[in-house]
Amino acid sequence: MSDVLKQLEAVLEERRKADPGSSYVASLYHSGLDKILKKVGEESAETLIAAKDAEHTGKKDDLVYETADLWFHTLVMLSHLGLSHTDVLSELERRFGLSGIEEKASREK
Numbered sequence: 001m002s003d004v005l006k007q008l009e010a011v012l013e014e015r016r017k018a019d020p021g022s023s024y025v026a027s028l029y030h031s032g033l034d035k036i037l038k039k040v041g042e043e044s045a046e047t048l049i050a051a052k053d054a055e056h057t058g059k060k061d062d063l064v065y066e067t068a069d070l071w072f073h074t075l076v077m078l079s080h081l082g083l084s085h086t087d088v089l090s091e092l093e094r095r096f097g098l099s100g101i102e103e104k105a106s107r108e109k
Helices: 003-017 022-032 032-059 063-082 085-095 100-107
Strands: none
Touching: 003 022, 003 063, 003 085, 022 032, 022 063, 032 063, 063 085
16 A cells, blocks of 8 residues: 555655646645645545544445545645655554553653
8 A cells, every 4th residue: 555655655746846737736836835734624624524424324435535635635735845654654653552642641741
């Protein structure tokens, strides 16, 4: 699965140099962080709504679709700030073996 993330990361990097008129991602990069954050917020809200709908209807396709949009726009945000999926995966890996309570307490210091 990390191959998909690597491929997506390569596409995002390629789009960084593309003409904003020819690429949605290039237009996001060109518009700046505020536009990217707005999209992350919109996709977050859509994901939450899809999760509520999935709980009530049992249909989960929309939730998967909206989560993919959220992840995608989050990756654009990370890329814009010079980070990648590997930074997030490294943080998740660091947390293995920690209880959630311990991890939270370590951030509060």
